[in-house]
Amino acid sequence: MNKxxxxxxxxxxxxxxxxxVFGFMPALSKSRQKKKNMFVHHVYFWLKNPDxxxxxxxxxxxxxxxxxxKQIKLAHIGVPASTNRxxxxxxxxxxxxxxxxxxxxxxxxxEHPVHLKFVENYAHLWEKVIVYDSVDA
Amino acid sequence: MNKxxxxxxxxxxxxxxxxxVFGFMPALSKSRQKKKNMFVHHVYFWLKNPDxxxxxxxxxxxxxxxxxxKQIKLAHIGVPASTNRxxxxxxxxxxxxxxxxxxxxxxxxxEHPVHLKFVENYAHLWEKVIVYDSVDA
Numbered sequence: 001m002n003k004x005x006x007x008x009x010x011x012x013x014x015x016x017x018x019x020x021v022f023g024f025m026p027a028l029s030k031s032r033q034k035k036k037n038m039f040v041h042h043v044y045f046w047l048k049n050p051d052x053x054x055x056x057x058x059x060x061x062x063x064x065x066x067x068x069x070k071q072i073k074l075a076h077i078g079v080p081a082s083t084n085r086x087x088x089x090x091x092x093x094x095x096x097x098x099x100x101x102x103x104x105x106x107x108x109x110x111e112h113p114v115h116l117k118f119v120e121n122y123a124h125l126w127e128k129v130i131v132y133d134s135v136d137a
Numbered sequence: 138m139n140k141x142x143x144x145x146x147x148x149x150x151x152x153x154x155x156x157x158v159f160g161f162m163p164a165l166s167k168s169r170q171k172k173k174n175m176f177v178h179h180v181y182f183w184l185k186n187p188d189x190x191x192x193x194x195x196x197x198x199x200x201x202x203x204x205x206x207k208q209i210k211l212a213h214i215g216v217p218a219s220t221n222r223x224x225x226x227x228x229x230x231x232x233x234x235x236x237x238x239x240x241x242x243x244x245x246x247x248e249h250p251v252h253l254k255f256v257e258n259y260a261h262l263w264e265k266v267i268v269y270d271s272v273d274a
Contacts, residue, residue: 040215040234042179044269060274078177078271081240088268095271097177103218131225132181134215134232137197 037136039100041109044092046128055125056093062122063096071109074099092130103135174273176237178246181229183265192262193230199259200233208246211236229267240272 049055056079063077078095100106109115186192193216200214215232237243246252 038213039218040213040232042234042269076175076177076271077274079274081176081270081272083240083243083270085268087266088270092269094274095177095269097179097271103220106220129224131222132179132229132232133218133220133225134213134234135218137214137216137231 037102039103039106040132040134041098041100041106042132042134043096043098044089044130045094045096045126046091047093047125048127049125050091050093059094059122059125062118062125063094066096066115066118069109069112069114071100071105071112072098073101073105093126106133174239176240176243177269177271178235178237178243179269179271180233180235181226181267182231182233182263183228184230184262185264186262187228187230196231196259196262199255199262200231203233203252203255206246206249206251208237208242208249209235210238210242230263243270 045059047055047059060077066072067075074097076095076097078097080090080092080095084090098106098109100109182196184192184196197214203209204212211234213232213234215234217227217229217232221227235243235246237246
């Protein structure tokens with residue numbers, strides 16, 4: 001995403017879209033049927049070498065390259081928090097959370113050359129991924 | 138969250154915080170070390186009666202009550218998308234995704250009366266939950 005795109009994004013649809021999706025605008029929360037059908041793509045990565053800080057850093061480096069894909073509306077790279085209850089899954093190394101405006105945008109992302117390159121260059125690092133794709137309830 | 142709070146939220150920190158976290162503001166993306174340590178709390182619910190549309194609707198009703206908790210910065214209620222690859226988990230009924238400014242805010246949410254009431258009133262609906270808590274990588 002270049003600077004111009006970022007600024008355009010920032011100045012126009014970003015806030016409205018986020019506010020609409022999450023119901024923080026009173027006007028929009030009263031007319032839910034008009035909101036977009038946001039697509040949430042959440043990927044959890046388990047590393048082949050779970051104790052390798054270098055491999056984790058490398059994977060994060062790779063995920064950062066994906067942020068160039070303009071179909072992504074919001075992206076968050078995470079690592080397990082220190083919370084620790086029975087229901088909490090803490091075995092993964094990296095969380096990769098994306099928001100798209102709809103499934104079609106996510107499909108474009110999946111086939112995007114930058115994404116294919118990422119898989120080619122970084123897939124050797126992970127042993128397992130679990131993906132949760134969800135849309136507005 | 139009352140109207141005033143919502144408006145205040147909308148008018149002040151909401152956009153900056155989202156933009157900062159996700160790196161959509163060029164200025165902020167250049168100074169990552171200054172961004173907040175966002176806390177992402179993602180819960181997936183499996184129902185006792187996975188085929189019951191009524192139970193699913195009931196659970197979603199319950200989750201909507203949680204949106205009154207003001208520590209929540211962003212909330213998204215989802216259901217599995219139609220995507221279907223081997224790595225995609227599709228067995229859950231409802232996805233509950235929250236953003237907090239930090240872990241302390243999430244801790245307040247966990248012990249909030251509205252949350253405790255939710256567990257009391259709706260826990261009979263689910264068979265299993267998996268929680269992924271993550272913080273900025």
